[in-house]
Amino acid sequence: MKPVAFDHVAPVDLAAALDLLAERGTRAAPLAGGQSLVPLLNLRRVRPDVVVDLNHVVGLAGVRVTAGEVRIGAMTRLRVLESHPDVVAALPVLATAASAVAHPHVRTRATLGGSLCHANPAAELPAAAVALDARLVLRHRGGARVVPAAEFFTGPHTTVLAPGELLTEVVVPRVPELRFGFAELARPGGSGYPLVVALLGVAVEGGVVVAARAAAGGVAPTPVRLPGVEAALPGRRCTADDLSAGLATAPVDHAAGHRDAVLRSLLRRITAGLE
């Protein structure tokens, strides 16, 4: 089906984009990779007066690595994220999560920012952002705020973004002592979102886990941290057997029914790789 008629504006300057979004409010739709927005336009589920195309805005794409963090522009394409040498070196689990999204011709266009703002509860990158304690830089005309990923998502396809606000940058702290793994249950070939996504990271000293991070998607209305798992692993030896034993008794918050079983098996699969 054809979308409703809309104007298309492609500013090159962030201030111009923010001005336009401030003036048009909910009647304007920011367009990133378009891999979720354009289907919604085609189905007429979204009927904007104006589409504000972010693809030419200078400075919104790219990766910068500093000693303490990795700063990724919202318009960085998943194709770039999955193979960027700095991301692969500093945040390998983020590259892995990006490569698990959809199929190559979707990743050619789809962006990190679009993926977070679309906020599908089972999507890979929102769960990764929560696991990695990312901070999201949100800008509006005349101001900015920084929101932790864990507070950004408020429900399925809803976030704290206000009309007129843009996500411009994702800041991921580097915690090199944490070694992460990623696993998901998805249909092969990248056709559609996974059922459940899991990320688990451990810091190990002398063969013993001293800290753990765990997060999941697809088990709650938003991606969530798994405090029960994070509390159960420290003190365990970093062997697949001992980590699995720790997981077996850990309360896996949120997940119910078969998703609980899927999440536990994904976490076990990750521990085998963390050994």
Added chain:
Amino acid sequence: MNGTARTARAEPRTSLGEHLRTALGLTGTHLGCEQGDCGACAVLLDGEPVCSCLVLAVQADGCRVETVESLARGDDLGPAQRALLEEHGLQCGFCTPGLLMRMTHARRTGAPASDVLGGHLCRCTGYGGLRAAVERHCAVEARKEDQP
């Protein structure tokens, strides 16, 4: 557009795929789901595979677009087309144009055959012939006839 500059006006709401078919008369590209699921509409935009149903025509302004019409030289089929023909990789042909562009891109970039079929739905072949064609095609290194 397949190596030639083409100019045609598009309403902002027109997808690249629809624009190719209606304004430019290039009906080789097929539109199926218009949601990114079926892959029939895949074309190469500045050399990269995209769903032409999910790119606005106006976004392709000034870009290089390659479609299935670019693959044969006169009556001589291109390598991806020959592979599909020889391995019985098509029946009705609806999914074929998108798949051919993905196969073309895969051989140019050295992507493995296992990367190619994801995102392409075929209602006819049961994928056996398609898989054989993609494997045969990707087993050969890129040569001159693979380039635009």
